Amino acid sequence: MHHGFADTRHGQVHLVEEGAGAPVLLLHQTPRSVDEYRDVLPLLGRRVRAIALDTLGYGLSAKPSGEWSIELFADGVVDVCDALRLDRVTVVGHHTGAVVATEVAASVPDRVEALVLSGMPYVDARRRHQVATGRPPIDAVTRAGDGSHLRALWENRAPYYPADRPDLLERLVRDALAVIDRVEEGHEAVNRYRMEDRIGRVTARTLVLCGELDTFSLPDVEKIVAAIPGAVAEILPGTGVPSVDHRPDLVADAVLRFLEAAPAT
Template sequence: MPARAYAATPHGLIHYAEQGEGAPVILLHQTPRSWDEYRDVLPLLGARYRAIAMDTLGFGASDRPAEEWSVELFAEGVLALCDALGLERVALVGHHTGGVIATEVAARAPERVSALVLSGVPYVDAARRAKVAHRPPIDEVTPRPDGSHLLDLWNNRRPYYPEDAPDLLNRLVRDALNVLDRVEEGHLAVNAYRMEERIGLVRAPALVLCGELDEFSRPDMAELAGRLPGARTELLPGTGVPAVDHRPDLFAAAVMRFLDRLLP
């Protein structure tokens, strides 16, 4: 079982779970999840590394900043956790929103990032910002006295989750309820991020992963990898948006194949 703890940072308390010893690997979740997204990945990566799954500021059990949420603020939280844990250099693994945050961390502190794994990450440039500017909310629902908004929350994500694994949606809904009043802000932060101005600052070796059924991010794989010289790409078969917790075996194996070449 992973150990769970809080770290005091200038942005408040950040909650994290960790397992294993060795080179540190920070795991960053999608919106609106928590460290729980990596619950089944932690013991697999923890067999070789010090795997640390954190709750992004505002999500899970981490403190909630009062200011407007942004990818830059989330990235500050990652570096603050590294400082609190005395980690000078880390590998970063991020899924969807977590991957965008990882990109910003690697751009602002390239000397502190030894490797970068971006899973299901969109390439956020002016064209994408224009495309999603008027897109309906992904997870935002209006609370109603009869609780029917819970079904709305479920159904919004249901098309992208496997029917034979309802527990995956249970876990997402639980995390979403924890941040229901600001549930869409993680997505809005990604849509506002100027990745095209920041990705050129990344220096870490990179792996671009994506579930083969992830219709949101798979079309961006080539563009994203092309902006990261020497980046490798890999598709995870039989899975889509919930690749991390749907197929933790495939996900962890791909990450380890990449990191084993780079980490002691």
């Protein structure tokens, strides 16, 4: 895999790529990094040019000092396309990355060839109300001198991760520590996003993916499919929220089958 950086209006974005051919951008969930796609990249790279980005604020990318938003994250993705001279791309996003991918496809529809939305929540007025009236934060912790906040990070996510794969949670906690002071801001950006005003602008051929154990996003699959004309869905067996790094084989296979299928007429 090849590492690099691209200049954007908000600072440099770190990227990792493998393979050649049609460009496929990979956007991670909060608070991850390109590490989330480390096992997907070589699988996709056999047939396409797979490029994973550290979203602005995460991993080795620049950390803007102002408020983080889905629109800011999407600006970074579009600027990476400009820097790499990519006129048309496929965008694959997981959880927060899927929301960012939606905004990219809505803001520059002429540049998005295809879209894969993995584990994406449908963010509308009802969801925003639920969050505002008591839904607990996902990753927010208070730094403690005895290091107990590390255990809190683990325990917050443990219910969504397979008990026999502690390595997956270790990777998430490592990424979370890199943004510990702003670890919840990606989720907050998602919950401010007015998806209902933007998703109807998506014109790209779209695949909606979700793990069958992803109780967080699975209930929204039908809403997303209904909101994007021609969108199709696929449910991945035996995996949930961490589907990208838990079952990279299933994710890569689903993406490649979708990209290689003839568009509906």
